[in-house]
Amino acid sequence: MKKNYYFLLAACLSLMLSQVVYSQEITVNGKVTEANSGDPIAGVNVIVKGTTNGTITDGDGEYSLKVDNGTLLVFSFIGYKNKEAAVTGSRLDIQLEEDITSLEEVVISGLASNIKRSNLANSVASISAKEIIGTTTPQTVDGALYGKFKGANIVSNSGAPGGGIAVKLRGITSITGSSQPLFIVDGVYVDNSSIASGLNVVSAAAAGGSSSNQDNPSNRIADLSPDDIETIEILKGASAASIYGSRSSAGVIVITTKKGTPGKTKIRLEQAVGQASILNPLGTRTFTEQRIRNTYFAPGDNETPQETAEREAAAAAEVLRFQNARDAGLIHDYEDELYGNKGLLLNTVLSASGGNDNTRYYGSFIRKDEEGIVKNTGYEKTSMRLNFSHDIVKNVNVALTSNYILSSADRGFFNNDNSGTTMGISYISTRPYTQLFADENGNYPNNPDAPSNFLQTRDLVTNREEVQRFIGSAKLEATVFQTDNMQLKFIGLAGLDSYTLKTTALFPRELQFQQDNNGTGGASIQGRTVLENRNLQAFLVHSFFPSSKLSFITQLGVLKLDFNRNTTLITATQLIGTQSNLDQASAINAEQTIQPEEDAGFFIQEEVNFSDQFIATIGLRADKSSNNGDVNKLFYYPKANLALNLHEFGFWGIDAVNSLKLRAAYGQAGRFATFGSKYTGFGSVIIDGQAGSLIGAQLGNQEVEPEKQSEIEAGFDIGVVNNRVMFDFTYYKKNVTDLLLSALVPTSTGYTTQIINGAELENQGIEMGLNVLAIDKPDLKYNSSLNFWFNRSEVTELRVPAFNTGAFGATLGTLRVEEGKSATQLVGIDPNNPDGVTKWGDAEPDFQLSWNNFITWKNFEFSFLWHWKEGAENVNLSTLLTDLNGTSPDFDDGDLDPSGQLQNGPYRLSQLGVSAEPFVEDASYIRLREVGVYYNLDDELLLNIFNGVFTGIRVGFSGYNLVNFFDYNSYDPEVSNFGGDGLSTGIEVTPFPSSKRYFFHLALEL
Template identity: 50%
Template sequence: MKKQTHFSRMKILLLLIFTPVMLIAQETITGKVVVESSGEGAPFVNVVENGTDNGTATDIDGNFSINVNALPVRLRVFALGFAEQMVDVATAGAISIQIKESSEALEEVVVTGLATSVKRSNAANAVASVSAEDLAGLTPPQTLDGALAGKFAGALITRSSGAPGGGISVKLRGVTSVNGNAQPLYIVDGIYVNNNSISAAGLNAVSGAAAGGNASNQDNPSNRIADINPDDIESVEVLKGASAAAIYGARAAAGVIIITTKRGKQGKTKVSFSQDIGFNTIINFRGQRQYTEQRVFDFFFSPNADPILDQRSRDAANDQVALFRAASNSGRLVDYEDEIYGEQGLISNTSVNVSGGSENTQFYAAFSNNEEDGIVKNTGYDRKSIRLNINHQFLDDRAKLSLSSNYIDSKADRGFFNNDNTGTTIGVALTSTLPWAQLQPDATGAYPDNPFGSSNPLQTRDLITNREDVNRFIVGGTLDVKLYENEKSNLKLVLGGGVDYYELITTSIFPKRLQFQKPSNGGLNGVSALGTTENKDANYSAFLVHNYTTSNDLNFRTQAGITKQTFFRNTVGNIASDLIAFETNLDQGANVSVSQFKQKQEDQGFFVQEELNYQDKIIGTIGIRGDKSSNNGDANELFYYPKASAAVNLHNFDFWKVGFMNQFKVRGAYGEAGNFAPNGAVFTTYTSSLIDGIAGIVLPIFPLSLGDSDISPERQKELEVGFDASFLQSRVNLEFSYYNKTVDDLILQANVEPSSGFTTKFSNAGDLQNQGFEVSVNADVFTGDDFEWNTGALFFTNRSEVTRLDVDPFNLGAFGTGLGTFRIEEGESVTQIVGNDSNGNLVVLGDAEPDFQMTFTNNLRYKDFTLSFLWHWKQGGDNINLTNLLTDFGGTSPDYDDIDLDPAGVTPNGPFRVGAFRSGNATPFTEDASYLRLREVGLYYTLPTKFLDQVFKGNVSNFKVGFSGNNLINIFDYNSYDPEVSNFGGNGLSTGVEVTPFPSAKRYLFHVKVDF
């Protein structure tokens, strides 16, 4: 004991003697670490004397000071998200160190569980990722779902309406349901986000589009994912099939799109401002028929065996010839297509965001105002969005709270388009409106009636109202708490929850002075419709995640937890007709009808998963999701959705000696996911009745469908295999995936005995299959100080087949075999289009599924200039084009007088199509919908940092100006406005049916962005 005490005293004495000498010998290095791209100070960067544990960290402004024993010395500078720097310092004093942001240093992670993620290099699934720059950095999109087109493999994205405010169909790896939901599930910051398209505007009361027992939605409302501001998004991950989406169980058969919004970073507060200004124009005009006096006469003259009727027809035809001659000679022929669709809609996008924070608390706040007029007067979209995201760490960094909040106020004026059975929509009215018609209002503002149609399209455009108003709150949070941690293992608790609440108000007003509203013309004497929808979705989850690592670096990660989701919707539609004077209030109509749709659902489930990782060489996952729902016949029955996957990084093994290939990973995954029965499938729906003053309930007239309480959810099963490879030090990257996806227990409507009182019954009566492959290639062609060139390509294809059908083949969607329709038939494609030929036989006319899709991207930088563009090629895939037929009836088709459809080369196209329709021949109405389009292009210039410092004295860190465009070049042979179209909205099989749509637009934008 005395020896130990003596030795301790000696150490203290030696320390006191030599410490001043050591201090005298030390050198002090001060300086600042800055980010190369912005010139800003980099906070919390480690600066360490190489080979020692002597180090420090930069302060919030990037400044540091470090003492070293002697000079020269080598400093190691590193931080998460930046490439490590080695800096040689020869003399004491102040220095400046630049560090580069590095995607390799901050490797992308992808979702593999409800509470875990994995490095992309270890992922066993082809999870597509779209960054903020790819999503909105090149060309600011109008809506989020529209921005995804062409950005990843495996998706067929179709715009169902060109009206501002959205209306998009997204199908991942083929059709996944015939009658059920076919749109992916959207998750934003862990919140289940509603994407309904709710038709509550009451337009059918005027258009009669769903008359004759057709209950399908043809109003083309916007879908609610359009409310999300793309500029708020940090990244998007797409789980394209059940092999990856099984973690979301019963709601994931159509795939899952996971959205992460931007968060603040520790450091000084940053302010960013951007302003876009531009305009839009129609992509393509159909054009006008080239009239002559003889063509006008021939169109209006109908020879008749009765001489009196024959003479009346001849006189009427001569009257039209005289009107045409007078208008032509006086220059009063009007291109009404250009008059309606020839507007240049103003676009203005303003965005301001503020972000920053301390080591413990970070924030991101943003405000945006997006306004876009349509290519038709009195149409447009206005969205205001406020977002506040907060991260906070506490309990000595053992707990982290992440909060997300978003408020959206949007308005969309969508006009009056698409199919109708009354000739009143703007598009249908245009098909018969001839250029010598005089439809402009007089000095008093009174519009003349259209002599060639049921409505005056200019009057309809100027006087009707069709508006959607949305007020929406999306709020959620996640709490991570480290319950236990030691050298080999740790345990954390992850709690999450969120609410998506919105109120949708639809307003439709058709004044009584409209041509088609006049009682003398068979109208309703004015219509006012008001629809209100209250929608509230909530989700909750609790998970435990345990990590354990063995001595030979085998890591086990276990997660287990429970989930709950509640969904509520209440839609009330009110329609008033026979309005008093110019009143539009519902109580000012003589006839008022009310309808209500209410839906309430509660889902509960659990999820368990085990992940194994052996030294990043072999990675395996196995898990299972169990779900029960009030939407099932037995609300307490659990349905199970398993998953399993494996990935092998061959390049991490010692035997790998392929020098030019620095990464090669083989992977395989299997998973199952579900799809709930559509509304009305589980239970029989009744409607109210009033007979002799006695109220009661009866079966609806249409559809007479019997529900089945024993019906099972549709089940998707997917096997995916593939590989990822990188060459030349990751300058060239290749990804290949093949998938086989089956959907069992398809919910179909089977015919039943009429004596039952019903015509059809819902049942699990079929299976279908999708197979396809996806290839992506990306290459850094050239990398230098002044010039960089990156290029990439995607290629993907899908084939579907109905593999089991327990009911007779049946047709659905579109308008029957005389015009072309879809047919569900065993052994055939689920998207096949059939119709009668000239002999009256039912034949296959085409297929809505593309042969393949391909995109080609390039990003080039020369000094401070950047040029980026994206080409999208869709080859094959057919549409049912009925706009041509309607213009044929009206004698306005641009190709009316061409002769290229009649095999005999005799009958012009217009009469040929009309004749085909009257004989029940659907052959001329199916067209190839291939296209090649320049989806996005952008040219930007970033002002040099030195110039900014001189002019703005360090107050501006980045200043960028530029130009961009959407759909500027469009190449297709399709005989209409745009092959990307759908009369029946975004869901179901009916994508690609055209009936006088709101045309799509190209957009031109100029940009200014300033970072402070």
């Protein structure tokens, strides 16, 4: 028995030893290179399949990893196809092929997880660093998105330095609130507000009672530097954006900044030098003596002899003024004088990145200095970033991101006004023979044609925004436990977005419209906004691989979000002498707006993948907010997605079709009620010299709830010719309910209005994309992508009477909210419809199409992007105002009057008060958004000429908006007098014109 025992023990030990030998842990080393060029690839993820164990390659493409012999490794990197290989020894070198289809690209699938694009069930756009800054130098991050993905309507609200962009994804999602997407930067909820600077005190733009922001401010996403961005992912629909709950009704834009890779420190210096000029100069009207008489001194009806004599005397004096200016050579091109500055553009980027297996870092210093096309306008920004990642111990990583920004923008004084004081209004009122230049002592003459001398305003007025901002995050990722087929990971994230915005508007007493107790008698308007957004998030991610074909990924997370914005605006008028201090004035007014908000919620999601054939996801986000009527009520936002990769099934036998995916997705998202909707506010009042509080006119609504949307999308992706030709199609239908409106209440209540959930609308549209790798040779590659999309909206329910909004009334053309009609329709009076208004257009484009191209030939790179927007209309009041002042460049042309009797200017004026049709114009365009050509010095030149000091040198030329085709009768079809919120786009009143930009580039890499 004892002998048999020893024999059994020996057999067991022998078996165990054989298993140890078979599965002996070894250290495998290798190098990952690019298949075509053989160049090493840094930052490649090397992962043991079915786990998260792994490493990444260093700067030379090398990696080292302890694994069991026979282990299957997965090699993945953005822009390259994944590759699997088994470990059969101590050396495993790998070549990765470029993935022009982006099927292996990893995109967001949850708050703490990602998914391969080939398995994605909804349409998520992803934009790489190359697409963001690889062609030209964008002015702002949102400006870099033009035409680069489907499903967006992007409009530049202003050409002023510092930006001003409105982004709407798949149509409008709010009537009174913002339809701009939520921005997330490295997990931080980032503010993108546009804050008024108080210019209305001087311009009186809102004199008609409009509460809309007409101060032409920039939006705060402009603070970010495009050069720091690694990728941008756009969650357009609710099925993707629902993971962000009650802040994602308008979609989500997720920005990931650059991180370091192991290897020696790489230093890169990039310098771009360029120039900006007006996009579309209109020219000026050519005056003659007769045109002056006909325009300004036409006889009136039933004119008396005395009136005739006075009119003729005034006409003679005006004609003499013109003749004297003409004879002295003093007919001025004031358009060129005001908008003709050739703005110098400078953009400097210094970055460093590197690290080792445990620590990685990326740092940058960015300096932007841009002059505007109007003198004394410009934008300056200094940005410093440090991103750091460190593996504290095995399976525990901490990552920190930090970005400090200091910027200032001088934006001039433009857009609508009712005082005749903005530069745009004053310019179009001025005749070219009027003398406005300062004398040798710097004294400006008064403008006889307008309340202000726009050259004096340009040189003496200050309208500045100054920002100090910090955006930072801290992320802890730890593996709690792990087995061969199971893993539990904890992810904790803390984020902070904090800025101080200082606005300064100075209008000295010596200005024409401030002299002799006119206007405000001098004004100093100073604002200060302090914002602090904090977010805390914690997640558990459980991965379970019961077999090689089946996987489950479960997420559970909680969130706490705190937002606080405090704005003070102090206006001092009737300034004393040349003083600009707030206390050196006869009248001082102070306003303060505090907007605190606290949100909390949780998120749960389950992803199931069977052999990459079936990929299903279900999830639920729940949120509550201090903005809701019931602060403790949770609002739920579910999602459910399904993707079928038919080409992965065994029955698939169509060799010509390499991939075919069917997908469907459903999701809900929301937008919290606007701060203050549930309250009845108080205003200040002084009675008999005593200060007190006055109850506001808005009745609080304790039942107010978030706006909600439900969206279903379905589509397919198909690839042929080895996936070198990829086509995708998506149809979506989005229903938005509980839209917030301001409704009238009975005056017997003591109030006039109340915010209610009072409307519903529907958006539906189609998105199609075609990507073709037309040429794929070692020395020549040509990749082209074509995107087509459109959106249609309809107000499906309106529980208040139809109303006009976002413009200046039906006489001139206005947006109108009406049940059964497009949410963005433009209507106006019509002589054939005396009992109502007629639809003259729509601010939503009929369709958009973009064509993006990348060509490389040996060391040359060439890229260009065309963008076609068809069918949108604008309300063009700039032309109306030039007509009223007799200065329209086409005033004397004759191509508008159907009868052929009136010139353009008189014809448009004849329709004022009769029909809004002439003021609603087609805003279609085709433009060359971006074009760039670059040359990369080859390695031999770098070695022979620079002795290997530089590892890369790149030189090039690029342009932005260089070629434009449109019939719109103004500087640019992209305008919005009311900024980017809600129903606001497409209304033009003498804006700061857009510009075209070109650059010369030099990049050095050490």
